[in-house]
Amino acid sequence: MADTETTHDAVPRYARYVALGDSQTEGLGDGDDTTGLRGWADRLAETLARHNPGLRYANLAVRGRTAEQIRARQLAPALALRPDLVTVVAGMNDLLRPRFDPDEVDVHLRAMYAAFTGQGALVATLTFPDVARISPLARPLTPRVAALNARVRRSAQEYGVVVAETADHPVVTDPRLWSQDRLHASPLGHARIAAAVAHALRIPGSDDTWAGPLPTPYPAPRGWRAARTELRWAGTFLGPWLGRRLRGRSSGDGRTARRPELLPWATESGQIVGVDDRN
Template identity: 75%
Template sequence: MSAHGYRRYVALGDSQTEGVGDGDDLTGLRGWADRLAEHLARTDPGVRYANLAVRGRLAGAVRAEQLPAALALRPDLATVVAGVNDLLRPGFDADETAGHLEAVFAALTGQGVHVATLTFPDVGRITPLARPLAPRVHALNDRIREAARRHGVTVAETAHHEVVTDPRMWSADRLHASPLGHARIAEAVADALSLPGSGDGWARPLPPRPAPTRLRAAAGELAWAGSFLGPWLARRVRGRSSGDGRAAKRPELLPVVPAGRSAVHDGLPGS
């Protein structure tokens, strides 16, 4: 038995769990779930890890596509993080989205799996143009907490900490965490799970830096809208998703490889 008790870890979700923003499709994605698996493996090198997440997936797709595969792998630890793609859609329904997540929680915990999830930051504090989405974020977070309580799911409460909306925690598209952000998310989940070697240092603010001038901030908003918001809206109009045609990067439970070793040889993309 390992010190933390987890030897079979499966991650379910969308682009954040896949690792978008931490690496790229050429060199491979790492991401917070990979980093959490590495944390587990530092205590027990026998840990096996699978990542079923696919970018662009809605909560209902995670339930329909990833849950059966996760149950078949018989994990003892699973992370379930989804819902942001839902709240970005015009017809977002917080109860429906949370209902899909709760069904995933129930199925996994019913099989004896320890499940962890997290709450989401107010995207309006990251991107001013997204301020109208704040009520949706709060509604989804509240429902995630309620569902988690009903099923004994561990919640990493990242939403309450100022550091999670620091621009340095986010990639240029402002939708995906940066490498630093992914590292902090992994630390937050490890802390919530009380893993050996974890702590609350992930919540510490980053060193201060000068605030941008109004002119520079406005120019940054326009550049972001042109480079990222416009193409995202175009995909929505065409009914397309960034995850179309993609499959899970790591569908089987495999040994965890420390960052820096060959991912091809050892079977861990993006490490």
């Protein structure tokens, strides 16, 4: 594995980490475009940097991208960076579109898995939660999520890709782990995703506590309050999203990766780069 060392206790060490994906990997829901995004990939880089002095990290993810677009626009630049660790998370934007073919998504996932593992990199990914447990209006998407997860697992096993199994734990659909749009994780949700991937990678100090419930139960609205909440969400977030789809537009139009080059994650003083301590 390129530029990867192994300690006496077989803990891998990484020099170059590259993240590919869409809005979740870009970091939407964790910070904003004005103050700066953080996101689970940044948080994972922070964890890696504690054990890998000099770690360099690039994030090529762009919101709105489908699996095909991620392969077409992010794969070649990522390969050119010669990473030894890569995260590839794709397929959610495909799943949300009217026409969804899980086998087509799998073709693009497999191509990316093959390219990176063929270059000697370790690849990690994750499974997706049932969005109907986040929003009842999304119940028709449940079979799609199951189909996508099945292909992620199967292809990951074939190519030796590490999978963070986030799909089936009840906590991943706790509303407090999601932003108001219910499409992107909240800062707490991004932190849990990063912890799940770190645990799957067996990073020192990581464990399965990310999968545990929050200390207090979520007071879910009921009756007319629940209905009003759903209607407000549909009008505020679902409607505009559908409008963009009907116009053939994407939230990622005109956008480029926010961290396209491999840059050191920590300064010489040890201060972490790009982290807002308030999150």
